[in-house]
Amino acid sequence: MIAVDWGTSGFRAWRLGAGGRMLDSREAPRGILFVKDGRFAETLRAEIGAWLAAGERRVVMSGMIGSRQGWVEAPYLPCPAGLADLAMSLVRVPFGDADVRLVPGLTCADAAGVPEVMRGEETQVASMLGDGASTICLPGSHSKWVQAVGGRIMGFSTYFAGEMFAALRGATILGRMMTDGPTEFASFDLGVARSGEAGHLLHQLFGVRTLGLMGRLADTDSASYLSGLLIGHEVRAAMPADAEVDLIGAEALCTMYARAIASCGGRVGALNAGSAQRGLTMIGERVRWD
């Protein structure tokens, strides 16, 4: 079987043998944003053609390739949903002799009935669902906080902190003071602490400027402070009381989230126990192939 994680900016594929053993892998900067004129079939053939020629026929794909901007739109599956539900809901993509299928994204609604969506994260999360209840956080541009019970994703909530950070840094007066560099954890922690003080985020953001103006926040520390402020707001709003949170994501980002979770009274459980490769493998094992 071939597993493909095809997102907005990147493409990753694995050739899997018996028991999900990885035989080979590929990675390329060929996310759907970089595929011109809908040439998804050509792109896929260029990446995994050799494996198909060697006899592979089954391909499972997840990520933004199944979105409206992707190859074929795979409609969102409503929560609750687990591995079996995902495996039963794959969407076929015409592709020569191969049997290519897309994992659908998930949808749910928040307390006010506003829709939530994820695409790609469900596959990572599905790979680590246990029997009990768990809270899983996937930090990113649009962070996801997932509630799972008994092997199914019951619901989830999205936070805009990552893309907000980039926009505030790149397109506002707050970013003009910021220098590049590694995360300054002392300043990050000050930002997290600030998020717990009285006052709305929209007010506290202006403080990033005045603290700089008054010489109380160095230009080298300002980005880390802003990052802590935003992640702190997200964690305080999204994390259930006294929670243990499993984290899936890039190492540097998970380090920051783990720090904020601990500062806000939570505990970090598993770190990166879930992965797209493992989720695709587990979904593929449950598919009734032709």
Next chain:
Amino acid sequence: MIAVDWGTSGFRAWRLGAGGRMLDSREAPRGILFVKDGRFAETLRAEIGAWLAAGERRVVMSGMIGSRQGWVEAPYLPCPAGLADLAMSLVRVPFGDADVRLVPGLTCADAAGVPEVMRGEETQVASMLGDGASTICLPGSHSKWVQAVGGRIMGFSTYFAGEMFAALRGATILGRMMTDGPTEFASFDLGVARSGEAGHLLHQLFGVRTLGLMGRLADTDSASYLSGLLIGHEVRAAMPADAEVDLIGAEALCTMYARAIASCGGRVGALNAGSAQRGLTMIGERVRWD
């Protein structure tokens, strides 16, 4: 006397006669951002030279011209401060024969000790201070909410909603769906209502995308909804319970704020009773000129 409101992007000046009567006025796109190489003296002479030649000697200026990026830095005066305090704290600017003075900005601190600053708004507000207690809101990129008692500004709080809106619209995925056009007030009201529902702003922002994705928010309405969401958050956080709020600002923006204030249980009092011209006049009348 000559009154000058010299901000980041614009320059306005008034020649005033007895009793503050306006004799003449000028306006130019010569804010401090557009003045090259610190040529503030040349710029001022180009704008008001004819009035000086006609015998004027006294000039009062307010706005970002007194900031670190301006001509001469006028240190922030701490709150509480009223007209008399401002008039006693003007900073002189060397400028030939004329007696040119800068109105200082104001500073205070929020409950957590984080500094607040304003520069320019104090002059607008000072022109409308009564004996009682009042709440004054000046919408803008960095909105100010001012508490005044007995003719003095007791303190104020800044909200980053305006610049946040511009950054979200210009530099995130939320803006990609938005079309230009006049404010759609029904969508604006939905955004204000959304700001009162459970859930953090960082979560509700992602809803702007999903409502669009699901066909529940048209591209033509999306910017108005986002505007209502942000202003709604600001008003709910900044407005004292059961308050009457005086508004100073551009008409379109004041219309939106008035609508949000009413939706959130407040009342709008005076509209644009304060102005830079009037504030400069009242401060100038209290100065002990040489």
